[in-house]
Amino acid sequence: MLGLVKENRFKLFLAMCCMFVVAATTAASAYLIKPALDDIFVNKDSRMLGLIPMVIVIVFFVRGLGMYGQQFFMSYVGEGVIRHIRNMLYNKITDMPLSFFHEEKTGNLMSRITNDVNIIKNMVSTAVTGALRDFFTILFLTIYTFVLLWKLALFAFVILPLAFYPIIIFGRRVRRVSTGWQEAMADLNSFLHETFSGSKIVKAFGMEEYEKERFFQKTQKIFILEIKTVIAKSLSSPIMEFLGGIGIAFVIWFGGSQVISGHLTVGTFMSFLAAVIMLYDPVKKLSKLNNAIQEGLAATDRVFDIIEKESDIVDPENPVTIKTGPHHITFKNVSFRYDKDMVLKDINLEANKGEILALAGVSGGGKSSLVNLIPRFYDVTEGAILIDGIDLKDASIKSLRSQIAIVTQEPIxxxxxxxxxxxxxxxxxxxxxxxxxxxxxxxxxxxxxxxxxxxxxxxxxxxxxxxxxxxxxxxxxxxxxxAPILILDEATSSLDAESEMLVQKALENLMKGRTTFVIAHRLSTINNADRIIVIVGGRIVEHGKHEALLAAKGEYWKLHNMQMSREKEA
Ligand SMILES: Nc1ncnc2c1ncn2[C@@H]1O[C@H](COP(=O)(O)OP(=O)(O)OP(=O)(O)O)[C@@H](O)[C@H]1O
Ligand SMILES: [Mg+2]
Missing domain, CATH: 3.40.50.300 (P-loop containing nucleotide triphosphate hydrolases)
Incomplete structure (x- = not known):
């Protein structure tokens, strides 16, 4: 995060200059109380009566300008950092492999880009600004009070270490609750995403009440977390106020006795008191700042959790570019699993240049999984896939995918x-x-x-x-x-027999000269493939031409017969 902030060094420097102005004018306004009281009200100096109000107007005007400037420059830096983080997140997420999208819920990822990043923005543009400005203000006022009356200043500062204790304790709590809140928000987001996009099913199965109930539970959870945050955030206020009161009371008691005994002028004392009151304000704010920072850090954790994820499907160091043209694809002892069980076992397969390979077999056999390995949506667990003799893992992913056109099982x-x-x-x-x-x-x-x-x-x-x-x-x-490689995964499954025949013709024209993998449940659509591969339970159990496979009376013959009898019945 600091690295990102540093990129805006110049703007940050300007913002610091403005903060410096704000802090200096704040200290100056405390100082002005001394001549105002002593010269105007006690000594009744009429020259000062004209001068001091004018100086006050100028000081406050400059202070206003400084506030405007620091607000503008800090927001500029903050919003810039946020834009950068959002882009980094989107870049990262887009480049992650498919398996990542299966693990992470869509709503959850959306929540990181919208919600969590917003919380970080709050930290960068509000909290950091506030912290820097208040730091200068505290610094100047402290110096002023010490220069003015160092003994009294010591008393006023005894309470400061006490004030830091609640800041730290409550800050920790805020961070913990905030993480829970962000997770609950992400959960809510993915819930919304699912139930809105699946509204047809919700209605069809009459689950409206059930979903409403689930939603109420989620908002209830968020409500409780919000209240917990409020408690953690505001509990510091009464403590800080109380400590502030003690400090000021002490200053009045000690300073007042000095004025009464004639050791101090009223002006000096009032000026000191004003500085102390002004000083407590930013100190009290420090606890709020710390809360914003703790929330921001919790969000930063969640965001950088994604940004720092390594994609396991990346280009090798010296990627080989796959040239355009007809391709030869080899599966060499390929086994593959998503998580636990092997979905493909020991697949050996050659697809020659321009050959049309059809994949058939029962549902869940692993046909889609097999073709998903060719564009490297997933990496093989064992063995290797070669394209024109080049291992896919050695090839540039971009050039590989540019060679492949896909029609997936779900139309997107x-x-x-x-x-x-x-x-x-x-x-x-x-x-x-x-x-x-x-x-x-x-x-x-x-x-x-x-x-x-x-x-x-x-x-x-x-x-x-x-x-x-x-x-x-x-x-x-x-x-x-x-593209020279064509993958058709149930590309025509939603068409009626007639339009399927027509589209099939178009596809056949297209398949000429291309290495094609066709998956189809309707065997009639694949019986003129060059070769049919039958996959059952993740293994190739048969392969050959339509007629030969029928003659062999194996798995393909069984599938074929089942379909024929079903069609006859129909
Ligand atoms: N993303 C995934 N994570 C874990 N397991 C998966 C994933 N996708 C598929 N599987 C499992 O892998 C096996 C093979 O699935 P695959 O989609 O390859 O079958 P298929 O032969 O294409 O079936 P169908 O003809 O129904 O499309 C199935 O048991 C399935 O549950
Ligand atoms: Mg499939």
Whole structure:
């Protein structure tokens, strides 16, 4: 954090200058009480009567300017630091591997970028400013009181060490409660994210009351934490006030007796008392500052927890760039697990240049997991995957992924126009290219029917797109990428038999000359693949051409028969 603050050295220096001005003018206003009382009111000096009010006006005006300046420059630094931290967070999160997104809840991550960073902002722009300004003010006023009456000043300062004790104790508590509060907020955020995006299921299963109850429990928890924070934060006030009262009473008692015995003028004493009162104010504020800092540090922990995470899927030191062109892919004794159990076991597979490989098998067999290894969404646990003889781990990830077009099992579109969704990853594409891709994916006709055609935003459409329509836009997006490796994971599963046949034709045209991995439950869509790989329980149990596999009467034959009888029944 300090490193980030340091980048704004110059602005920080200006802010310090302004704080210096504020502190100096504060001390000066305490000093002015002495001539005002002694010269004007006691000695009745009329020259001073004209001079002192003028000086007071100037001092307060300069003080105001100083306050404005320090507020502006510190906020500038604070907001700059916050922007920087937000960008760092987003950079980091975006570069994290997929597994990270499976572990962390979306709402939780959002909460770090919005909530937690805001708390840090409060620390940087309010607390740090306050701390620096109050530091100077305390310094100047202290010097002034000691210069004026050092014996009396000693008395006034006896209570200071006592004042620091509650500051530290309550600060610690604030930090602890604040961490709990931030976690509760993050939890609330992910709850909102889930129940709003899953509102259809909430309604379909009649769970509105249940979700409301869960939400009330969460707000109740936050309420209790808020109250605990308030208690920890405000308990320091009565203690600080009490100590302040003792100090001032002492000064009046001791100073008053000095004035009565004639050792002190009224002006000197009042000036001293004013300085002490002014001094206690920033000292009292120190406890509030400490609270803001403790909260900020708790948030900093959570934010830097993410920023300091190391991605385990990163480029090697000297990454090999994968050149464009047809590719040969080899799986060598590949085993893979997400966490506990092996999902893929000892996979050996060759995909030749331009070959179409189909993956078939029962649900949960590991087909999606296998293709997810090719773009390095996950790293193999054992063995290696080679592309043109280069281990994926030695290749530049960017160049590797530029060679792959994917249609995933769930269609994912962004809140942008249909055009931009199709041109995602290829923003330079011309209108003709975009339309050609849409036509090939049989998306052109229905997109044309939207009010604004290709300029219609997906968000405006809301939930209006059917599953098959979404899938066809996703296919158009993959077609436009025009990459030499193609991965189709149930790309046509939401289409009816007829449109599937049409899209299938488009895909077949596209597959020519490309190394393709197709996953499909409907076996009719893959029976003209060059080779069919049957995966059961994470192992390749069979491979070969459609006819040969049927003749072998193994797993594929079983799957095939099941589907045939189901279709006949239908
Ligand atoms: N992110 C994940 N974390 C942990 N386990 C996972 C994860 N994704 C999938 N799995 C597990 O890995 C196994 C294989 O899943 P995978 O999605 O590869 O199957 P699949 O063959 O594609 O199935 P389907 O035909 O239903 O899509 C399953 O047991 C699944 O529970
Ligand atoms: Mg799958």
């Amino acid at each position: 579109l962004f809140n942008d126009t249909v055009r931009n969704n199709i041109a995602y990853g290829n923003p330079a594409a011309s209108d003709d290219e975009i339309e050609a891709a849409a036509k090939a994916a049989y998306a052109f006709d229905f997109v044309q029917r939207f009010q604004d055609g290709f300029n219609t935003s997906i968000g405006e459409l809301g939930g209006r797109l059917s599953g098959g329509e979404k899938q066809r836009i996703c296919i158009a997006r993959a077609l436009l990428k025009n």
